[in-house]
Amino acid sequence: MNINFDTFGLKNPYTRFDKTLLTKNYNHIVNKEYWYYENTLPVFERLIKEYKPKTIIEVGSYLGYSAVNMGRICKENNLDTKILCIDTWLGSHEHWTCKINDYLPLYDYFENGISSMYDRFIQIVLSHDLDNNIIPLPNTSYNMYLILKELNITGDLIFVDGEHSAKGVYEDVSNYYQLLNPGGALFGDDFTWPSVKEGCEKFSNETGLEVEDIGVTHFRIKK
Ligand SMILES: C[S@@+](CC[C@H](N)C(=O)[O-])C[C@H]1O[C@@H](n2cnc3c(N)ncnc32)[C@H](O)[C@@H]1O
Numbered sequence: 682m683n684i685n686f687d688t689f690g691l692k693n694p695y696t697r698f699d700k701t702l703l704t705k706n707y708n709h710i711v712n713k714e715y716w717y718y719e720n721t722l723p724v725f726e727r728l729i730k731e732y733k734p735k736t737i738i739e740v741g742s743y744l745g746y747s748a749v750n751m752g753r754i755c756k757e758n759n760l761d762t763k764i765l766c767i768d769t770w771l772g773s774h775e776h777w778t779c780k781i782n783d784y785l786p787l788y789d790y791f792e793n794g795i796s797s798m799y800d801r802f803i804q805i806v807l808s809h810d811l812d813n814n815i816i817p818l819p820n821t822s823y824n825m826y827l828i829l830k831e832l833n834i835t836g837d838l839i840f841v842d843g844e845h846s847a848k849g850v851y852e853d854v855s856n857y858y859q860l861l862n863p864g865g866a867l868f869g870d871d872f873t874w875p876s877v878k879e880g881c882e883k884f885s886n887e888t889g890l891e892v893e894d895i896g897v898t899h900f901r902i903k904k
Pocket of ligand 1: 740741742743744745746747748767768769770771772773774820821822823842843844
């Protein structure tokens, strides 16, 4: 199946911006968050080389760091991968409440009382020439799970990095594991968080499936 915006009845959001006017950088991400994120690149690289995914489903995209890097790594490995990015672009619970997260760029994108993170995501993707590969799907992870299921859309790699509560992780992992192709893998970030571990353990206890710690801060569940 050739997945594109029409598949979801959406208009292409990239046409609203002029690519030539965008600079190729992450602005705030480079300044404020890069130190943290760069550790995760080898994990993406390893999994993409191992699974050679035609379709990646990402739950939780924020400002596009993981999506853009997965897209870049796919291209470098001559893979014409479609990356479906699911996010409300409204931020997670911890972004709104955790004081130590004051450095997070979320706040920069609520300046008019509502999030403009989605537009920033679109610009970041466009500036990295990944607009043919990355399809943003602005909805809750649960709604999008139902939609993908109805459309019979599955992934070879599924990256779960959305809501980080135990309940949220358990639900995302349980739902999206159903959309994983045989031979593929669901992986996720922040396995060092007790809540993320708890959600994964609940899924593992119920299904008997192994949740592997694959290093840095990531877990993997194979199918
Ligand atoms: C940790 S951030 C994702 C980071 C991103 N993967 C990266 O590496 O740059 C979590 C994201 O999940 C989104 N999110 C939280 N709960 C969600 C839900 N129920 N449905 C969709 N997105 C959600 C938030 O808006 C936030 O952007």
